[in-house]
Amino acid sequence: MTGRASPGAFGAFVAEWALPVEEALRDLLPPLHEAPTRLHEAMHYALFPGGKRLRPMLALLACKAVGGEVRPTLRAAAAIECLHTYSLVHDDLPCMDDDDLRRGRPTCHKVFGEALALLAGDALLTVAFEGVAAAGAAAVIALAKGAGSLGMVGGQVEDLAAEGDATQHTLPRVQWIHDHKTGALITASLLVGAHAAAGPAGAPFSVVEPLVRYGDLLGRAFQIADDCLDLTGTAAELGKNPLADVALGKLTWPALVGLQRSLAAARQMAAEAAALAPVVVAAAAAIRPAARSTLDGAVALLQDVATYAVERRR
């Protein structure tokens, strides 16, 4: 790893922006008392209290890393959390993973019924694009591509198809599914932040290219760590049923190569992502010169989040 991340740089960033992200989420959603109230209750139920808000944080972090102002990007960052949450609500539906526990509580359809959960997911996906519009057309397109049939939804489809089909249980296959199901939205979150920072024309290719490489590695490390946590974590730590992947016959890294080799691979990918941090920041600095201290801080942040992706407990 080139350069040590300052310990806790990402933790401090999260502490600074956690509340503003929650406020931006509440601003983006219609209030609970607005009709149809039952629909808005279901949307709020799925969103609050939230999880790690990782994807909004990644958007804000990328915005800062490429020299942008964080505050004006809050709405677009919150929008990504709405999109992520819709994917969880739909994923939990009976016709999909049929899960009854999410973020430590009954899943949305368990509380509101299938039809309302389906529609709440649809509305969360829709409001996500209302929120990201402020970040410009490039951000809208990056989010749609990351979330669509060639990104996240494509990954969900192949994940379902691979369940219990032993012929598909190979490392290239699991990697393809991870890259699409999880990685595409993580990379898109970073791109939304970078495009928001860059203004109407969006970030140039010289910045997008290393950021996509960084995001793809971060996403892989994150998902492998997630699959390992599914095996080692408790329901209280995870807020969802552990061993859920095993029960569904899901295709995961640990199922293929074991826990220790999976964790080693995740750490290797996180280290590779961290090594790209100075490249991303230098590319941005070439366009928008900034103070040396700002650049160092940005590099440390991008490196620290890579470490966080594999060392977290939930």
Add this chain to the structure above:
Amino acid sequence: MTGRASPGAFGAFVAEWALPVEEALRDLLPPLHEAPTRLHEAMHYALFPGGKRLRPMLALLACKAVGGEVRPTLRAAAAIECLHTYSLVHDDLPCMDDDDLRRGRPTCHKVFGEALALLAGDALLTVAFEGVAAAGAAAVIALAKGAGSLGMVGGQVEDLAAEGDATQHTLPRVQWIHDHKTGALITASLLVGAHAAAGPAGAPFSVVEPLVRYGDLLGRAFQIADDCLDLTGTAAELGKNPLADVALGKLTWPALVGLQRSLAAARQMAAEAAALAPVVVAAAAAIRPAARSTLDGAVALLQDVATYAVERRR
């Protein structure tokens, strides 16, 4: 009605732009052979062959009516059809209307299964925003508001809630549901076209305001006519099961006031919409002066589509 619409102005417009809309739809969707192929097959199955493509036509027509170029708006117009189609796919799911016939064929989930139909709908909604991004942030926001929890999805929720609940069977209630479930996306289609024509800043309030009033009336007329067709049309004409609304205990105008009074109300609303056509065009012309002949043509188009909304056979 102020001024007679030239007969068939909308028909001629549709004939001119039907093929380009189909081409734009194919351009917007990933090709069938792209992975995951089964997902893309489901998306194509839901979209082709299509229905009337009314919403893209409305977007193109509004673009033209406010003095814009039609061709650059084709992608955004096609995007609206993707969004409309997602709503049909999700509406037909077992946990919603549980319908087995759509556009004259088995519904998407009957052919591809529930999970894939759900995800194909999600992907169609997502790609809609990828497509509309080219028309600018104002168009993205208009589409998201029209399609979201305060628009179309909100209407779907209340429509489900009203099924079989006799206490809700009042004219104000059915109008609220229509305005949201159908009207919001029809008005949004017009707004997308107007915003696309106006460039990055979007169309000004002076144009948006009369266009929204026109769209809301058009949407009401269209939906009442739809409910009447459900009673009088055949499966072959409609491409879906007639009397489906009756079977579901849906709240409709004809169920409340009968067929003849419903048709009269629809015609009255269409006439009011048509009366607004010169107001819309004059507002646009005040900003972007155009030749007298162009303006007359635009007024006739907006008037003719209002007539079409109530006089069509499917």
